[in-house]
Amino acid sequence: MSRPLRVLAALSGGVDSSVAAALLLDAGHDVVGVTMKLWGGAQDSGCCSVGDVEDARRVAQQLGIDHHVFNFTDDFAVRVVTPYVDDHAAGRTPNPCIECNRHLKFDRLLARAGQLGFDTLATGHHARVVTDPDGRRRLLRGVDRAKDQSYVVHMLGQGPLSRVLLPVGELTKAEVRHRASALGLRTARKPESQDTCFITAEGGREAFLGGRIALRPGRVLDRSGATVGSVPAVELVTVGQRRGLAGGGGARRYAVAVDVGAGTVTVGNRDDLCCEGVAVRDPGWVSGRAPSRGAPVLVQCSAHGRAVPARWEGDGVSFVRPERRPAPGQAVVVYDSDTGEEVLGGGTAA
Amino acid sequence: MAVYLDHAATTPVRPEAFEAMRPWLTSAFGNPSGGHRMARAARRAVDEARDDVAVALGCEPGEVVFTGGGTEADNLAVAGVVAGARSAGRPWGAVCSAIEHHAVLRAVEAVDGRLVGVDADGVLDLGALASGIGPATGLVSVMLANNEVGTIQDLGAVAEVIAARAPAAVLHTDAVQAAPWLDVATLARPARLMSVAAHKFGGPQGVGALVVRSGVRLEPVLRGGGQERERRSGTHNVAGIVGMAAALRAAVADRDTSAARVVALRDRLVHAVRDGLDGVEQTAAGAPRLPNIAHLCLEGIESESLLMLLDSAGICAAAGSSCASGALERSHVLAAMGLSRQQAQSAVRLSLGPTTTVSDVDTAAAALVAAVRRLRSRAPARG
Numbered sequence: 001m002s003r004p005l006r007v008l009a010a011l012s013g014g015v016d017s018s019v020a021a022a023l024l025l026d027a028g029h030d031v032v033g034v035t036m037k038l039w040g041g042a043q044d045s046g047c048c049s050v051g052d053v054e055d056a057r058r059v060a061q062q063l064g065i066d067h068h069v070f071n072f073t074d075d076f077a078v079r080v081v082t083p084y085v086d087d088h089a090a091g092r093t094p095n096p097c098i099e100c101n102r103h104l105k106f107d108r109l110l111a112r113a114g115q116l117g118f119d120t121l122a123t124g125h126h127a128r129v130v131t132d133p134d135g136r137r138r139l140l141r142g143v144d145r146a147k148d149q150s151y152v153v154h155m156l157g158q159g160p161l162s163r164v165l166l167p168v169g170e171l172t173k174a175e176v177r178h179r180a181s182a183l184g185l186r187t188a189r190k191p192e193s194q195d196t197c198f199i200t201a202e203g204g205r206e207a208f209l210g211g212r213i214a215l216r217p218g219r220v221l222d223r224s225g226a227t228v229g230s231v232p233a234v235e236l237v238t239v240g241q242r243r244g245l246a247g248g249g250g251a252r253r254y255a256v257a258v259d260v261g262a263g264t265v266t267v268g269n270r271d272d273l274c275c276e277g278v279a280v281r282d283p284g285w286v287s288g289r290a291p292s293r294g295a296p297v298l299v300q301c302s303a304h305g306r307a308v309p310a311r312w313e314g315d316g317v318s319f320v321r322p323e324r325r326p327a328p329g330q331a332v333v334v335y336d337s338d339t340g341e342e343v344l345g346g347g348t349a350a
Numbered sequence: 351m352a353v354y355l356d357h358a359a360t361t362p363v364r365p366e367a368f369e370a371m372r373p374w375l376t377s378a379f380g381n382p383s384g385g386h387r388m389a390r391a392a393r394r395a396v397d398e399a400r401d402d403v404a405v406a407l408g409c410e411p412g413e414v415v416f417t418g419g420g421t422e423a424d425n426l427a428v429a430g431v432v433a434g435a436r437s438a439g440r441p442w443g444a445v446c447s448a449i450e451h452h453a454v455l456r457a458v459e460a461v462d463g464r465l466v467g468v469d470a471d472g473v474l475d476l477g478a479l480a481s482g483i484g485p486a487t488g489l490v491s492v493m494l495a496n497n498e499v500g501t502i503q504d505l506g507a508v509a510e511v512i513a514a515r516a517p518a519a520v521l522h523t524d525a526v527q528a529a530p531w532l533d534v535a536t537l538a539r540p541a542r543l544m545s546v547a548a549h550k551f552g553g554p555q556g557v558g559a560l561v562v563r564s565g566v567r568l569e570p571v572l573r574g575g576g577q578e579r580e581r582r583s584g585t586h587n588v589a590g591i592v593g594m595a596a597a598l599r600a601a602v603a604d605r606d607t608s609a610a611r612v613v614a615l616r617d618r619l620v621h622a623v624r625d626g627l628d629g630v631e632q633t634a635a636g637a638p639r640l641p642n643i644a645h646l647c648l649e650g651i652e653s654e655s656l657l658m659l660l661d662s663a664g665i666c667a668a669a670g671s672s673c674a675s676g677a678l679e680r681s682h683v684l685a686a687m688g689l690s691r692q693q694a695q696s697a698v699r700l701s702l703g704p705t706t707t708v709s710d711v712d713t714a715a716a717a718l719v720a721a722v723r724r725l726r727s728r729a730p731a732r733g
Contacts, residue, residue: 037677053675066661070654071677074691115728116655 007031007165008113009122010105011059011067013052015187016124016168018059019176022183023167024122025063032118033060033067036109038076038100039198058186070112072104079103081198088235089213091260092329095348096196097303102155110160120165125149127343128169129161137161139286139343141335144172151303154333154346158288206236218263220245223256223272234258237265239327240273256325275325277310277318278349280332285345290314296337297344301326307340316350353710353717354666357550357703358497358527358643363593364552364704370596371554374589382586383575392588399595406598407544407561408535415560415581416591420526420547421453423560426571426582427522427543428457428491434567435488441518442488447474448686449501452671453545454491454524455682463489471637472501472687480511487516494538495528498670498683498699499634500643502532509540520566526550526558530601530703531609531640542566548594551601552704557590604704612702613641619700619711620644626719633684633697642702647689648722650729651696654678659721660698665714669697 009021011033025031035056040049053069060067080099087094105123113121126142127150137158142148156164168176180188195201199208209215210233218234219227231237231244241255245267254273257266278301283290291297291312298307299317301324309320312334326332326349333346354362374395380388382396396416404411417423428444435442444463446454449472458465466482467475474492483490490512495502505523512519522543525534530551538544543566547558562568562581574583601608624630629649648656653669657678660667670681684694700714 035675037675050675053677057676068654068658068661069675069677071679073677112652112655115725116658117724117728 005029005119005165006117007120007122008109008116008118009033009065010109010124011035011056012124012193013055013059013187013190014124014193015180015185015190016126016176017056018063018124018185018187019171019179019183020122020124020165020167021059021065022063022179022185024165025065031063031065031122033063033065034109035067035069036076036104037069037071038073038104039081055187055190062183062185070109072108075108076100076104076198084196085209085212087329088209089260091235091237091258093238093327094329095331096198097152098155098331101153106153106156106160106164110163114163120163122165122167124168125153125166126169126173127153127166129164129166136287140169140341141343142169144174147173149303150335150343151300151331151333154286154331154343155284157284157286161286206233209233209235216263218265221264221266223266223268228267231265234260234263234265239325270324273324274322275319276322277313277316278326278332279316280347281350283334283345283347286343287345291334291344298335298337298340300333300335301330301349307335309337352664352666353713355700355702355706355710355714356666356668357706358699358701359668360549360555361530361552361703362705363549363554364597364600366600367553367593367597371589371593374592380588382588383577392586395588395592396586399591402595402599403559406535406602407529407546407559408539409544409561409563412579413561413563415562415578416586416594417558417560417582418584418587419556419558420451420524420545420550421558422571423545423547423558424451424453424491424522424524425457426560426568427545427562428454428461428463428489429571430562430568430581431489431520431522431543431566432461433569435518437569438567440488441486441516443483443486444489444491445479445483445487445519446491447493447503449496449498449683450491450493451497451524451526454493454522458491468501468686470688471634472496472499472683473637474503474508476507476511479508480515483512483516483519485516485518487512487519489522490516490519491522491524493524493527494534494541494544495525495532495640496634496683497527498643498681499645499687500527500640501634502528502537502638502640505538505540527640529598531605531612531642533605546598548590548597551597553594553597554590557587557594559594608704609641612704612706615706615708615711616642616644616700616702618708619702619715620646622712622715623718626715627722631693633689634687644700644702646698646700647693647696648698649696650726651698651722652725653695653697655725656698656718656721659724660714660717663717663721665717667714667718668699668701670694670699 007029011017084094084096126147128140141150215233218231220229222228253267256268256272293314295312299310300307310317330349334344336342380392382393400411432442444458446458448465466479520542523541524545526547529546542563544561549555572583631647633645
């Protein structure tokens with residue numbers, strides 16, 4: 001190893017970030033732990049509950065490193081929760097984890113790490129950063145394909161990547177847990193967080209949104225425009241959704257369009273859900289440069305979705321074969337076409 | 351070696367308190383509620399401690415209720431007076447200042463109480479108090495000195511407003527921060543109830559007292575064996591109570607010299623910081639304040655970053671209060687004083703104590719100046 005780095009390790013209270021900090025400590029770096037307080041009070045479940053902060057603190061104690069808590073609730077409300085609510089109100093699919101990474105972890109926290117004199121910020125994401133001989137950074141999928149989180153960190157450009165370490169991206173989840181057990185970390189067997197951290201298990205999405213926006217019943221239309229059913233809240237329907245939209249005939253029906261203004265959900269069969277391509281808003285690129293127009297790429301439209309062959313068209317992607325339509329608002333992440341390992345960049349489905 | 355400037359959070363146990371406690375944690379371990387010789391010895395220790403505490407706080411021994419700390423004393427005062435008034439069919443509405451410690455604030459909220467605002471220096475708005483209370487008010491709680499900014503309230507003036515507007519109301523004061531530094535026996539005389547916490551004046555953590563003047567009707571919060579004249583059940587924390595009394599005696603004995611020494615150190619600290627930095631605002635500068643608290647707002651600074659740098663430089667300081675997760679909370683005190691969110695988030699509280707030295711404040715001032723300069727020179731680049 002070259003000189004030891006001063007590392008600020010973001011500890012979420014989960015096993016991955018615990019092991020990330022442990023690995024860096026092991027490698028001889030000077031590590032300080034930090035947990036972001038993002039939301040809510042003592043009862044809240046999710047990634048920033050008091051229980052998780054406690055787990056993070058206990059892990060730091062076990063590792064023998066200092067631990068601090070930063071209160072970023074103000075930014076989280078503005079940058080993550082408000083857009084989440086607004087997206088639902090407009091019939092778009094929100095990406096709270098991506099927005100949190102974009103604005104909180106890899107912006108506000110990273111900036112503060114720099115201000116405090118840390119060389120780098122470490123997180124527990126399953127993705128890899130590699131440095132080319134010319135110093136350019138590339139962002140790769142995590143070694144454990146099933147746990148790969150490159151999708152949710154696709155917004156990282158050269159600036160942030162030069163100041164970020166993702167050590168568990170080199171490990172499988174089983175190795176992470178093994179490592180945590182070997183160190184006796186209390187998070188070793190902790191189940192993974194699944195849901196949106198600010199939505200409680202009891203109330204769910206409906207209760208959360210219901211307290212913030214008017215949820216209005218909507219009509220379900222078929223492709224010809226005929227009313228074939230109803231939904232209790234049009235704001236809660238996502239393009240591609242099947243649940244709650246079943247017809248009488250037994251055929252599977254999918255939401256193919258949501259119009260919150262008109263209060264309608266258009267349904268169709270699986271073919272109706274397919275499209276030739278999708279326009280991408282606000283694309284950003286890891287290298288700083290977009291692929292050339294017409295370049296073959298692989299495209300992934302959900303965190304654990306399949307990457308499908310496509311071409312980059314300058315303002316969107318065209319699929320090689322018709323693919324299931326990404327819901328407006330979903331992140332469209334572009335990978336290299338050779339191996340599909342490298343994140344090129346991404347944006348938001350229009 | 352750390353420089354400890356967080357005495358308002360807690361302060362080291364005085365040697366005389368520690369020595370006084372020792373027997374009650376070792377050979378003399380009786381439960382004062384029992385009937386045998388070991389119990390009697392413990393009972394006597396608690397009774398003598400009660401006498402000492404009563405003298406220091408300016409009340410009768412029978413008016414002292416030992417509790418498990420300041421928060422419990424505050425909760426007992428608010429919930430106990432409100433419940434007592436309700437059960438007697440008397441007015442029970444609760445009112446407190448907007449800058450109370452959470453122990454009072456949350457207790458008052460729990461009985462649907464109301465808040466009264468303060469001015470820019472944290473001084474209670476007596477006009478707002480007058481219009482905020484009335485015949486339905488049963489309890490008014492106003493802290494003698496604030497834990498964040500140190501502002502001292504004139505309880506005599508508060509009591510006059512209460513007498514004129516809400517004759518049924520009793521006045522409670524949280525004197526937790528005042529007790530180490532002020533003559534609370536005199537200054538809190540207008541109040542019918544007063545809370546103190548041992549660990550702020552050199553006693554151990556986890557013990558406190560509520561003074562309840564005779565004639566105040568108080569329902570217990572903790573029910574059980576009927577200790578403390580049915581006002582607070584639970585086995586006495588004998589060592590803690592003895593330690594509190596010893597600490598309080600010592601604190602009262604050297605209060606005036608200690609306060610004079612500490613105020614000089616505090617001013618030396620503030621001057622050094624102001625000499626080294628622009629954009630330093632001393633909070634509550636226009637009000638009478640505790641001698642040991644320097645509360646500063648530092649333009650362009652985020653407290654969390656500053657405290658972390660100070661910590662790594664070995665300086666223990668604070669800023670407002672923390673929530674359950676350990677994150678800094680937005681200060682309700684500074685918000686009530688009308689500070690902007692940005693100002694409030696730039697605050698640091700350095701609180702001195704009897705053990706603070708000239709070298710401590712000089713080291714802290716230099717570290718603070720260096721940390722603020724560093725943070726200002728590296729304003730976070732975002733995006």
